[in-house]
Amino acid sequence: MKKYFKDGSTYVWLTGAMASLSMLLVAGLFLLIFYYGFSTFWQSNVATVKLKDGSYISGEFKKEGKNYNDEDTIQLKIGNRDLYGLDFRWFTKKNIDSVSYDKELLLVERNEWGVFYGFPKELQIGNESIIYERDKDRFYQILEQKLKFKKTVVMKIEDLEHKISKINYNLKNLDLERKSSTLERKEEIENEVLLIEEKYQVLEKRLFEQADKLKNIKLRLYTSDGLEKTLTLENIERYLKPNSLSILGKIGLYFSKIWEFVSDEPRESNTEGGVFPAIFGTVLMVLIMSIVVLPLGVIAAVYLNEYAKPGKFLNLVRICVNNLAGVPSIVFGVFGLGFFIYGIGGTLDQLFFSDALPSPTFGTGGILWASLTLALLTVPVVIVSTEEGLNAVPKGIRDGSLALGSTKWETLKNIIIPSAMPGILTGLILAIARATGEVAPLMITGVVKLAPSMPIDSFFPYLHFERKFMHLGFHIYDVGFQSPNSEAALPMVFSTTLLLILIVITLNLTAILLRNRLKKKYKGMI
Amino acid sequence: MSKAINIRNLSLYYGKAKALKEVTLDIEANKSTAFIGPSGCGKSTLLRCLNRLNDLIEGVKIEGEITISGTNIYDPSIDLTNLRRNVGMVFQKSNPFPLSIYENIAYGLKIAGIKDKSKLDHVVEKSLKGAALWDEVKDRLNESAYGLSGGQQQRLCIARAIAVEPTILLMDEPCSALDPIATAKVEELIKELKKDYTIVIVTHNMQQASRVSDYTAFMFLGELIEFDETKTIFMNPSIQQTNDYISGRFG
Ligand SMILES: Nc1ncnc2c1ncn2[C@@H]1O[C@H](COP(=O)(O)OP(=O)(O)O)[C@@H](O)[C@H]1O
Ligand SMILES: [Mg+2]
Numbered sequence: 189m190k191k192y193f194k195d196g197s198t199y200v201w202l203t204g205a206m207a208s209l210s211m212l213l214v215a216g217l218f219l220l221i222f223y224y225g226f227s228t229f230w231q232s233n234v235a236t237v238k239l240k241d242g243s244y245i246s247g248e249f250k251k252e253g254k255n256y257n258d259e260d261t262i263q264l265k266i267g268n269r270d271l272y273g274l275d276f277r278w279f280t281k282k283n284i285d286s287v288s289y290d291k292e293l294l295l296v297e298r299n300e301w302g303v304f305y306g307f308p309k310e311l312q313i314g315n316e317s318i319i320y321e322r323d324k325d326r327f328y329q330i331l332e333q334k335l336k337f338k339k340t341v342v343m344k345i346e347d348l349e350h351k352i353s354k355i356n357y358n359l360k361n362l363d364l365e366r367k368s369s370t371l372e373r374k375e376e377i378e379n380e381v382l383l384i385e386e387k388y389q390v391l392e393k394r395l396f397e398q399a400d401k402l403k404n405i406k407l408r409l410y411t412s413d414g415l416e417k418t419l420t421l422e423n424i425e426r427y428l429k430p431n432s433l434s435i436l437g438k439i440g441l442y443f444s445k446i447w448e449f450v451s452d453e454p455r456e457s458n459t460e461g462g463v464f465p466a467i468f469g470t471v472l473m474v475l476i477m478s479i480v481v482l483p484l485g486v487i488a489a490v491y492l493n494e495y496a497k498p499g500k501f502l503n504l505v506r507i508c509v510n511n512l513a514g515v516p517s518i519v520f521g522v523f524g525l526g527f528f529i530y531g532i533g534g535t536l537d538q539l540f541f542s543d544a545l546p547s548p549t550f551g552t553g554g555i556l557w558a559s560l561t562l563a564l565l566t567v568p569v570v571i572v573s574t575e576e577g578l579n580a581v582p583k584g585i586r587d588g589s590l591a592l593g594s595t596k597w598e599t600l601k602n603i604i605i606p607s608a609m610p611g612i613l614t615g616l617i618l619a620i621a622r623a624t625g626e627v628a629p630l631m632i633t634g635v636v637k638l639a640p641s642m643p644i645d646s647f648f649p650y651l652h653f654e655r656k657f658m659h660l661g662f663h664i665y666d667v668g669f670q671s672p673n674s675e676a677a678l679p680m681v682f683s684t685t686l687l688l689i690l691i692v693i694t695l696n697l698t699a700i701l702l703r704n705r706l707k708k709k710y711k712g713m714i
Numbered sequence: 715m716s717k718a719i720n721i722r723n724l725s726l727y728y729g730k731a732k733a734l735k736e737v738t739l740d741i742e743a744n745k746s747t748a749f750i751g752p753s754g755c756g757k758s759t760l761l762r763c764l765n766r767l768n769d770l771i772e773g774v775k776i777e778g779e780i781t782i783s784g785t786n787i788y789d790p791s792i793d794l795t796n797l798r799r800n801v802g803m804v805f806q807k808s809n810p811f812p813l814s815i816y817e818n819i820a821y822g823l824k825i826a827g828i829k830d831k832s833k834l835d836h837v838v839e840k841s842l843k844g845a846a847l848w849d850e851v852k853d854r855l856n857e858s859a860y861g862l863s864g865g866q867q868q869r870l871c872i873a874r875a876i877a878v879e880p881t882i883l884l885m886d887e888p889c890s891a892l893d894p895i896a897t898a899k900v901e902e903l904i905k906e907l908k909k910d911y912t913i914v915i916v917t918h919n920m921q922q923a924s925r926v927s928d929y930t931a932f933m934f935l936g937e938l939i940e941f942d943e944t945k946t947i948f949m950n951p952s953i954q955q956t957n958d959y960i961s962g963r964f965g
Contacts, residue, residue, distance in 0.1 A: 584805055585811060587803075591802065592821060592878060593796070593878065594795075
């Protein structure tokens with residue numbers, strides 16, 4: 189027995205078991221997120237439930253449970269929030285009389301109040317009316333046609349909105365100019381403003397006209413328990429007949445929903461629609477951070493490793509750098525708020541944007557400040573890995589370069605730093621991995637629930653560093669824990685989490701591939 | 715007789731430890747001179763004084779004087795870059811840069827500001843031929859230098875050193891990491907190079923010293939014990955210590 193302990197195989201077992209346990213936990217977490225994340229987009233059939241008391245209700249079965257009497261219950265997503273007030277309801281199984289899947293049942297995705305489950309009744313276009321029961325084919329034909337029409341109208345509306353935002357932009361600029369110009373120029377500006385405002389009115393009128401076109405087309409539906417609802421074309425995002433979809437149709441729908449998720453703007457306080465602005469904000473922020481942190485970290489590491497005089501002081505600096513990596517991220521957030529936003533941003537505002545004061549330009553949270561804060565947060569990692577990379581370069585190579593007459597700086601620039609690239613990239617990978625997942629410091633340096641405009645657009649100077657932005661991590665927090673309708677938002681939380689993980693993995697993988705290619709290049713350099 | 719290098723009363727301290735003790739030595743131009751002696755006696759240290767590669771080591775203090783072609787190389791006004799271009803060096807462990815074969819040779823020239831492609835091509839070819847490597851690598855100049863064998867890498871380092879056209883070539887045990895065949899090739903090369911360069915070579919291997927060098931310096935514990943023509947050192951040393959070392963009684 190003693191020998192058994194002595195030869196250590198117990199410990200090998202123990203370490204092995206621990207390692208597998210951690211792997212299992214990670215794998216489990218991933219599996220869970222992948223399962224829920226991807227199953228969100230699958231359209232299941234919509235049941236029509238007949239209850240024992242004779243009433244009907246339609247919806248999608250979500251999960252099963254037990255109530256306090258230990259009876260089996262089942263949860264139904266009943267939608268129609270405008271009529272029922274809530275999206276989900278639990279039913280005791282013994283109260284259910286029968287369940288049917290009606291082929292004609294319609295699922296309508298709307299831009300307010302969530303989905304609608306019901307049956308078609310009538311399509312009204314101005315004074316014309318098409319009754320569903322009389323001519324089902326024609327009903328759908330016209331509905332399809334009208335939805336296509338809606339697309340063109342929406343395009344026109346977007347175009348008009350773009351023009352209007354351009355006008356607003358011009359007006360704002362003129363307004364700023366007026367504050368600081370001579371009397372004559374002021375008059376000129378007044379006239380210009382009047383002209384522009386006229387244009388504005390015309391555009392706005394045309395916008396309303398277009399919107400009215402959509403309002404005049406109405407779809408009348410009724411629910412399985414007989415309530416009626418009229419939707420205007422404006423409200424309808426898309427419709428489908430879930431119970432008569434073929435498997436191929438469902439697969440097509442699945443992918444189109446995924447596409448919508450990654451490419452669309454959010455709707456209904458972020459619980460529906462897509463997360464494109466959040467993806468964009470996250471990736472852009474990480475990119476800006478990388479661009480800042482890489483030179484910063486590399487330069488600092490080169491100084492510490494190559495030029496600074498070794499001794500107690502240098503060791504102290506190294507210890508500080510290492511400890512910096514352990515400071516809670518919220519502290520960096522507070523620092524970013526105080527230093528970047530109030531300090532630098534406030535000064536910038538006073539120097540260059542004093543016309544716009546008191547409303548701040550740079551003196552408030554924005555994507556630049558958030559990125560810089562994250563760069564500070566991650567710079568220790570880059571420093572440490574770069575130093576490791578520099579130390580791993582064999583001394584002989586340095587001597588070789590020096591012996592050829594190159595200066596220390598030339599040696600560093602041409603030989604040492606390129607050879608340390610794998611180490612530097614390792615640092616960047618770690619920095620990116622940390623920065624992508626960080627949320628706390630962003631919440632006080634510029635992230636918002638819903639950004640009015642993207643940090644990159646078609647207006648000069650195209651890249652708007654001062655703008656607030658959306659972020660996937662914050663999106664998860666906001667949708668999952670701050671929204672009033674958290675049950676309905678749950679699928680969104682899972683798919684956003686999945687997306688965030690996928691983005692982190694992609695960013696990491698790119699850097700890892702790059703690093704491995706470099707490693708191959710320097711392979712023989714023992 | 716023209717003396718290329720004059721070392722006068724050279725002492726070197728690593729911190730408090732005295733690694734070289736008042737070494738005085740004249741090295742002749744266009745001849746090869748070998749430093750022999752047991753491990754740790756200061757051969758490499760002395761060699762690295764000749765191109766001031768010890769300067770960068772923390773805590774090194776040097777006393778005495780070294781003149782090369784009449785100029786004191788420890789004069790503060792000396793241009794290190796020029797000095798090192800004039801005094802090339804090949805190291806014990808081959809140390810090609812993580813670059814292509816071509817770039818390895820061209821590195822010294824590029825640092826010196828030569829960008830002309832045809833000039834570079836010419837020098838690369840000439841240096842590789844000079845290092846007897848051209849035929850083996852002429853079809854793979856743009857491949858990584860790490861694809862070469864150990865012996866080829868060492869000859870590449872020699873080619874790299876002669877590419878900047880030095881007059882003196884320092885070699886610190888250039889064959890100690892090579893197999894016998896590669897060693898023979900490098901030795902052959904050294905004999906060839908002797909015609910154009912002043913060669914100072916550190917070696918552990920007595921046969922090698924006798925094969926490739928015209929003069930030999932025997933060092934022991936940081937002191938220069940005896941310096942004379944190689945023939946004399948090996949056949950008829952005047953100091954007992956040298957004789958003991960040569961005949962393998964210690965070291
Ligand atoms: N960088 C250094 N720092 C401190 N001592 C050194 C250093 N390099 C060499 N030494 C010491 O100097 C002495 C001579 O070393 P070296 O010139 O390398 O000997 P050799 O080349 O003859 O084997 C040895 O005692 C060695 O420990
Ligand atoms: Mg040595």
